[in-house]
Amino acid sequence: METLQKTLSNKTWEDLKKTLTGLLILPDSENYDASRAIWNGMIDRKPACIIQCTDVNDVVTAVNFARKHQLLVAVKGGGHNAAGFAICDDGMVIDLSNMKEIKVDPKTRTVIAQPGVLWGEFDKATQEHGLAVTGGAVSTTGIAGLTLGGGVGWLMGKYGATCDNLLSAQLVTADGEVLQASAEENPDLFWAIRGGGGNFGIVTSFTYQLYPVGTIIGGMVLHPMEKIEEMLKFFRNFTQNAPDELTTYAFTMTSPEGMPMAGMALCYCGHDLKEGEKLIAPLRAFGPPLVDMIGPMPYLQQQAMLDQTVPHGQFSYWKANQLTSLSDEAISTFKNQIPSVTSPRTMVLIEHHHGAINQVAPDATAFRQRESPYDFVIISLWNQPDENDIHIAWTRNFFEAMKPFFSSGVYVNALFNDEGADRVRSAYGENYKRLRQVKQKFDPKNFFRCNNNIVP
Incomplete structure (x- = not known):
């Protein structure tokens, strides 16, 4: 950063500022640290400048300036990507977060x-x-x-x-x-x-x-972790004949009281809610659950349901891959790995993919993860930077244990920035x-x- 600031004079930065409608933020700006903070608190990068754009002209100006001065460019939208691609060291961040029309x-x-x-x-x-x-x-x-x-x-x-x-x-x-x-x-x-x-x-x-999309049926049910194997087998059977209107995830988490939990979350977006109630009745009856939070609700409520589990500023590390199936062996491996989880904030998801998303031809768009029925995602979360190594190691170990059940595909938005070019290629096949x-x-x-x- 010092090298770049010496290379570019104060006048150069002032001239850039005059051409912008938005803000130019430099390392000595009062709002620099707040502006470089993103969702994943583990990402602590220090760009040479941040341009908070207000319109397309600002974006064009930023791109042309960065190209002229050979600056590395990161682009920030919501800043929620776990790998931290929204921020770079010693380059320019083109920040779009104020463009909200x-x-x-x-x-x-x-x-x-x-x-x-x-x-x-x-x-x-x-x-x-x-x-x-x-x-x-x-x-x-x-x-x-x-x-x-x-x-x-x-x-x-x-x-x-x-x-x-x-x-x-x-x-x-x-x-x-x-x-x-x-x-x-x-x-x-x-x-x-x-x-x-x-x-x-x-x-x-x-x-x-x-x-x-009007009122949906959404929410989740929670079971004690001892039920994880039985619950995942139920989840597998329940999702095999699910209608397109019903999307269901299985997951593990720790309750606020410190109790390890297994759960299923769902969203039924069909127009006939009575039919939806019938469809999901077996899921609500299974167990029975310790907690049942499923019912009709506004779609906005469903969309915000998980917000508190992934607050801004947590340290996070992800690993993910699609599964060829949710076999008994895969479920057994999952069951054996999960008790050693190192952080109570960590969640592991198995997302059911079916219906419209899997009916598009794999080459119709660049996104081609349309053939596997399940996606396996580890979202490790913790609060203290000195715990990074232990939680990252646990995440990688769990991921390695599940590899025998993986398909060749991975969702590119779940890739971390240490996974290499081969993993990027595997996302696109x-x-x-x-x-x-x-x-x-x-x-x-x-x-x-x-x-x-x-x-x-």
Whole structure:
């Protein structure tokens, strides 16, 4: 950072500031530390500058400045990515978090949203019209990163991945050009940004298709951890014939009182709630559970249900992969590994993928994780930096134990930044070659490389 600041004079920074509508934040700025903080408290990087953009012109200015001065660039939307790609050391952070405009058109059931919007903000705006689209499972997640990586969530069985419902996008390329990407304009770029992450440019607006979503049946049931094997076998059987309207996750967690728990969370988004009640009755009867928090609720309540389990600033390390199936052997391995969990904040999820998200052809978008029925995700969380090594080691050990049951695929948004190029390739499989071609066309010098990088 010192080298860069010596290289660029005060006048250079002042000249840049004059061209911006938004803020230029330097290391001696009062709000520097607050501006570089992201969701994962383990990420402590110190950029040479942060540009908090207010419009597309600011983004273009930032890109052109960074290119001219050969600065490493990180792009921040919601800042929720666990790997911390939103922040870099000794480079420029192009911060989009103040770009929060949302325009809903209830007649066409579409919405245009800027990249600083969080899912809670997005859902609030669309739910005013009784509309929604697949949008993760935590309301503080940004729409940009989730969409560009694919986008899984409670509505994916009925309405597919988030990126499946992207109609168009505006983005700024590495050479500072503003382009539109859709099925008609730059279709190769449009294909690539639906799952290919931030490799191809900075998206400055997203246009989505929306769907009628009113009151849903949601919530969770909790069981003692001793029931984990029995519960996962029930979960496997219960999900095998689930209708598209019903998405269910199994998980482990520790209660606020310190009790290890196993649970199932669900969302039924069908129009006939009575039919939904019948469908989920076996899940509520199983056990029976220690706690049953399932019932009709607003979709906004469902979306915020897990927020308190993943607060901003926690230290976090993730490992994930899709499963070929949830076999008895996989369940037994899970059962044997989970008692040694090193942090009470840690959660392990098995997400059921089915219906619309798995009915799209794997090569129709860059996002191709559409064949496996389950996704296995370890979200390790803790409070103290001196505990990093123990929790990271436990996470890796659990992941290694589950490897015999993995498919070849991994969801790119769950990759950590220490996993290497082979894991990035495994996220895209046969789509990787085409992604490299699009990268070569739109970013041949790999300007956008603070991401799960696709090398041109």
